[in-house]
Structure formats: structure tokens, C-alpha cells
Amino acid sequence: xxxxxxxxxxxxxxxxxxxxxxxxxxxxxxxxxxxxxxxxxxxxxxxxxxxxxxxxxxxxxxxxxxxxxxxxxxxxxxxxxxxxxxxxxxxxxxxxxxxxxxxxxxxxxxxxxxxxxxxxxxxxxxxxxxxxxxxxxxxxxxxxxxxxxxxxxxxxxxxxxxxxxxxxxxxxxxxxxxxxxxxxxxxxxxxxxxxxxxxxxxxxxxxxxxxxxxxxxxxxxxxxxxxxxxxxxxxxxxxxxxxxxxxxxxxxxxxxxxxxxxxxxxxxxxxxxxxxxxxxxxxxxxxxxxxxxxxxxxxxxxxxxxxxxxxxxxxxxxxxxxxxxxxxxxxxxxxxxxxxxxxxxxxxxxxxxxxxxxxxxxxxxxxxxxxxxxxxxxxxxxxxxxxxxxxxxxxxxxxxxxxxxxxxxxxxxxxxxxxxxxxxxxxxxxxxxxxxxxxxxxxxxxxxxxxxxxxxxxxxxxxxxxx
Numbered sequence: 001x002x003x004x005x006x007x008x009x010x011x012x013x014x015x016x017x018x019x020x021x022x023x024x025x026x027x028x029x030x031x032x033x034x035x036x037x038x039x040x041x042x043x044x045x046x047x048x049x050x051x052x053x054x055x056x057x058x059x060x061x062x063x064x065x066x067x068x069x070x071x072x073x074x075x076x077x078x079x080x081x082x083x084x085x086x087x088x089x090x091x092x093x094x095x096x097x098x099x100x101x102x103x104x105x106x107x108x109x110x111x112x113x114x115x116x117x118x119x120x121x122x123x124x125x126x127x128x129x130x131x132x133x134x135x136x137x138x139x140x141x142x143x144x145x146x147x148x149x150x151x152x153x154x155x156x157x158x159x160x161x162x163x164x165x166x167x168x169x170x171x172x173x174x175x176x177x178x179x180x181x182x183x184x185x186x187x188x189x190x191x192x193x194x195x196x197x198x199x200x201x202x203x204x205x206x207x208x209x210x211x212x213x214x215x216x217x218x219x220x221x222x223x224x225x226x227x228x229x230x231x232x233x234x235x236x237x238x239x240x241x242x243x244x245x246x247x248x249x250x251x252x253x254x255x256x257x258x259x260x261x262x263x264x265x266x267x268x269x270x271x272x273x274x275x276x277x278x279x280x281x282x283x284x285x286x287x288x289x290x291x292x293x294x295x296x297x298x299x300x301x302x303x304x305x306x307x308x309x310x311x312x313x314x315x316x317x318x319x320x321x322x323x324x325x326x327x328x329x330x331x332x333x334x335x336x337x338x339x340x341x342x343x344x345x346x347x348x349x350x351x352x353x354x355x356x357x358x359x360x361x362x363x364x365x366x367x368x369x370x371x372x373x374x375x376x377x378x379x380x381x382x383x384x385x386x387x388x389x390x391x392x393x394x395x396x397x398x399x400x401x402x403x404x405x406x407x408x409x410x411x412x413x414x415x416x417x418x419x420x421x422x423x424x425x426x427x428x429x430x431x432x433x434x435x436x437x438x439x440x441x442x443x444x445x446x447x448x449x450x451x452x453x454x455x456x457x458x459x460x461x462x463x464x465x466x467x
Contacts, residue, residue, distance in 0.1 A: 001087050002125045003095075004041075004051045005180065009118040012048035016040070017110045018177040019050055020101045029097055033057060034084075036094040054094045056084035086166055087127040089189035089197070096185060103185065103210070105178045117374045120180050122171040126152060129167050130193040136169065138220050139187055142351035144378045145173040174377055179214070186211045190227040199230050204238045216242040217317045217348035219355075243319065269448050270298070273458055276447045277363055277393050278302050280462045281309070284391035287360035290315065292349055292383070293367030297325030304329065304342060313359070315347045322346060350378045356387035364394045366458075369418045376430075384438035384463070392440070392463040394431075395447065397421045401457040424455050431461040439466045 007015040016023045023043035029036055034056040042049045082088075096103065107114050129136050133149040140147050148170040151163035173180075186207065189195050207215070207228055215221050221242065226235045277299060281289060286308035291299050294314035303309050316322050322344045326332075331339060347353050349364075349371065356362070362383060371379055383392060397414050399421035405414070413421055422430065428444055435442035440463040446456030 001054045001056070001085055001091050002051060003087060003091060003184070004049050004123045005177075006047065006049040006121045006123070007118045007177075008047050008121070011045045013043050013045060014110065014113055015048045015050060015118070015177065016043070018102055018107055018113055019099055020107075021050060021098075023048065023050075027098065031090075031094050031097050033090055033093075036098055038098055052091070052094060052098060054084075054091055056090060082128065082166075085126055086192070087124045087188055088192040089195040092185050092188040093197075095181060095188075099181055102177055103181050114178065115176060115372075115374055117174045117176055117377060119174055120172070120177070122169075122180065122184065124169040126166045127169045127188075128165055128192040128194070129169075130165065130191065132165075133167065136167065136191065139190065139224065140171055140183070142219050142348075142353055143173070143183055143214070144175065144350060144352055144381065145171040147171055174381075176374065182210045182214070186215070186224065186228060190224050193227050195230065199234065201234065201237075203229055204234055204241070207238055208241060212242070214348075217346065218351060219347060219353060269457055272448050273365060273395055273460075274299055274302060276445075276458075276460055277365055277395065278306070280391075280393040280460070281306070281361050281363065284361045284393070284462070284464065286310075288358065289313075289361045289363065290356060290359040290387075290389070291363045291365070292347075292356075293317075293364055293370070294325060294344075295321050297328045299363060299365055300325060300329060300342070304338065310341065312342045313355070314342070314344045315353075315356075317346065317348050319346055349382060350375045352382055352386050356382070359387065359389045361391045361393065362387060362389045364392070366395055366397070368394060369396050369415075369421055372419050380434045380438070384434060384440060388438075388465070390465050393460070394463070395458050395460045396427060398427070398446070398455050398457055398459045399423050400454045401451060404451065404454060404457070422459075424459060427459050427461070431463070435463055440464060441466060 005015070005019075013023060019038070021027050021038045021040075023040040027038045031054065034054060036052060036054045038050060038052050040048065040050055101107075105114050129149075133151070136149050137147050150168045152166045152168060153159065154161040154164045175183075207225065211224070215224060218224065222239065225238050225242070226232075229235045229238055281303070286306060288311040289303055289309050290313040291303065292315050294300055294316050295318075297314055300312060300314045303312050314322070314325055316325070325344060329342065331342065331344075334342075345355060347355065349367065364383070368376070368379065383389075397418075399413075400423050402412055402414065402421070431442050431444060434440070443462045443464075445460050445462075447458035447460055448456045450456045
């Protein structure tokens with residue numbers, strides 16, 4: 001069984017540092033059921049490929065099974081099967097064994113590379129996919145991958161036999177090496193849905209360790225968890241832990257929100273922002289509007305009362321925030337006619353989501369600064385490239401204005417969860433760059449009192465897709 005990871009980000013041979021495997025050498029280890037080898041078919045500054053090749057010893061693996069299992073399987077199945085050829089949980093184990101340091105996010109020689117997103121492609125010659133190409137798309141597209149899937153026929157000589165359950169797969173996206181390996185480690189046994197080893201309680205910890213940072217917000221998190229763990233009790237424990245982690249983040253965000261609002265309350269900045277965003281939505285023609293990072297639904301309240309808005313989607317990563325939005329909007333008490341215009345959904349701005357397609361306007365009010373800077377390219381592709389609305393309205397703090405606020409704390413940022421804040425020049429450069437890349441014009445303005453030296457406290461960009 002084979003999997004190849006290719007980087008086309010110069011200098012592409014940095015991949016060797018991140019994987020802790022030298023391109024000029026072959027690295028081999030025992031994996032219990034056979035031997036696994038890492039080698040580099042190509043290693044140039046423009047393109048570098050690392051290939052993991054796993055040789056499965058079917059006879060030795062069969063001896064590890066209990067007599068009862070062998071009796072149940074019967075015949076030659078323990079010795080003649082697809083395990084040596086199709087990517088499965090065995091390949092996941094080999095990834096964990098050979099790339100343990102990379103999965104831990106460690107690179108002593110070049111630590112600055114660990115959090116650097118690269119243009120990566122993953123190729124799997126044969127992957128067992130229970131559910132076919134549709135499941136493959138549902139699992140990898142939300143993570144920001146372009147997915148190519150070619151079913152493998154049962155027999156090329158007899159086309160009328162149809163296709164097998166195996167596919168040749170290529171995944172392409174911009175991610176850190178660590179995150180790509182995590183995705184493969186978790187997803188391979190989920191897709192094959194046939195783990196080769198006993199699943200115990202320690203598998204819950206393993207899933208949380210490798211998927212805890214991204215799994216909770218995945219639209220198919222329940223499917224992934226239940227397939228990975230197999231047993232209902234373990235899956236329920238993992239889902240509860242994922243929900244609890246989300247609630248902890250939500251509570252911390254609310255504390256930070258209170259501090260941020262205290263800084264902005266004296267100038268009524270929140271209301272000024274919402275006024276400006278609503279004016280921009282009207283100017284864009286309204287219609288179908290999606291508010292991404294909707295929080296507790298303050299903008300949604302205004303959108304509901306706007307006659308020109310025909311459909312509304314509020315999306316947030318936090319279930320708690322969505323529950324508060326539902327209460328704020330009074331959805332249970334709303335008339336059926338008004339209620340059918342509104343939907344709330346959990347989702348992430350760094351996961352491709354088909355639910356975002358078809359909207360006229362997307363709004364992002366004080367959201368982008370909560371993303372890790374290395375994920376901004378993925379975010380831009382999700383919103384401008386894949387959702388591709390006619391207009392995007394985005395607001396974000398102006399960092400230069402922060403000197404006017406008291407008690408910002410040592411970070412100098414307005415909210416404890418902000419990963420960064422842009423100056424006016426930085427925001428303008430980013431907005432125009434994204435607009436040019438995806439075919440949008442961009443108008444930038446300020447919101448709130450305009451200081452002669454620092455500018456306004458909030459900056460807004462209105463993107464309109466070129467005809």
C-alpha cells in the first residue's frame with residue numbers, strides 16, 4: 001500500500017525537515033504487521049515527494065488473530081485479502097509510527113516551518129471507501145481539499161462487472177504538514193471502516209489528540225467519530241468530550257467579549273458597526289444573506305426585519321452561541337412565514353461547506369481576526385473562491401486605534417481570542433490582494449470616530465464580484 005505527499009511550495013525540500021526524513025535516504029521500520037519504508041521519488045526546490053510504502057505480511061498478521069477469529073473468517077481470507085494493497089487502518093498506524101515527530105508538531109532543525117502552510121497533494125493509489133466518492137467528498141472537502149476520485153473497476157477485462165469499493169484518490173490543499181498527516185491518520189480507518197486491531201478506551205484519547213483541534217467543527221464530526229471508534233459507548237464519550245471542549249472555548253470567548261464591549265461601549269461602536277453593515281447589505285441588493293461567525297445573532301435580528309432579505313443563514317463554530325442566537329431571535333415563537341426564512345448552522349470558516357453556496361451577500365462582522373494567520377488563505381478560498389457570493393461585507397478592528405482604549409492588557413489586542421489585528425495599511429493590502437485574486441472589487445471605509453492620527457476604531461471592506 002502506498003501514499004505519497006508532495007509539496008510544490010518553494011523550497012519544496014523543506015518537506016524533508018518537517019517529516020524528519022532525509023531525501024537521500026530510505027527509512028524503514030517494523031510496524032508489527034510488516035515493514036514500512038519512506039523514500040523520495042523526487043526532491044527538487046520546486047517539487048518534493050515523500051512516499052510511504054507499507055509491505056504487509058499477511059501470513060504473520062493472520063497468526064496474531066485468535067483461533068476464534070480465524071475459524072469465523074474461514075478459508076484463505078486471513079492470507080489472501082486486500083490488506084497489503086489498499087490504504088486502511090494499517091497505513092494509519094504506519095503514518096503514526098514513521099511520522100510521530102511531525103504529528104507532534106516538532107521540527108528542531110527548522111521550527112519556523114511547523115506552522116507554515118504548504119501547497120500539498122496527497123495521492124493514494126488504492127483506498128477502500130465505504131460509501132464511495134460521496135463520502136470521500138463529504139469528509140475531505142470541508143477540510144479545504146480539492147478531491148479527485150477515480151473508482152477502480154473490479155476487472156479491466158470485464159467492464160460489465162462494474163466498479164470495486166476501491167478508488168484512486170488525489171487530495172490537494174494548502175495546509176501545514178502536521179495537519180495533513182492528522183487528517184490522513186484519522187480519516188483512513190474511517191473511510192475503510194474496518195480497523196485491523198482491537199478498539200479500546202485509549203482510542204478515544206487518540207482521536208482527541210489527533211483530531212481535537214479540527215474535528216468538533218467538521219460538519220461530519222458524528223460520522224467520523226462513530227466510524228473511528230465503532231462502539232457506541234466510546235463514540236458517545238468522544239462526542240461529549242468534543243462538545244465540552246467547545247463549551248470551554250465558548251465560555252472563554254464570552255469573558256473576552258465582555259472585556260471588548262467594555263472598551264467599545266462608550267462610543268456605542270457595536271451599534272455603529274451593525275448600522276454600517278446593514279447599509280452595505282442594502283447597497284449590495286440584499287436577497288439571500290449568510291452571516292458567518294454570527295455569534296449570538298445581533299446582526300441576524302436586524303436582517304430578519306429587512307424586507308429585501310429573502311433568506312438568512314447564521315453560522316458559527318459554537319453550539320452555545322447558536323443556542324443563544326435562537327433564543328434571541330425567538331425562533332420558537334416566530335410565525336411560520338418568518339421562521340422559514342431563517343436557518344442556523346454550526347460550521348467553520350476554514351472548512352469548505354456546500355451550505356454556503358448560492359448566497360447573494362456574506363457578512364463577517366469582527367470575525368477574521370479570530371483566525372490563525374496561516375489559515376487566512378484557506379478562509380479566503382472558502383468564502384471568495386468556493387462560496388463565491390455576489391458581495392462580501394467584512395469588518396475588523398483597526399490596531400492603530402487601540403492606543404485610545406484603556407485596560408487592553410499586555411497583548412494590546414481588543415479580545416483575548418484575537419490572533420492578530422491589522423493596521424489600516426495591512427488591511428488594505430490584504431483586502432485588495434484577496435479581491436484581485438478572486439475577481440472582486442473592493443471598497444474600504446471606516447466605522448466610528450475618526451482620529452486624525454489613528455484613524456477609525458473599525459475598518460470595513462465591501463467586496464463586489466466583477467461581472
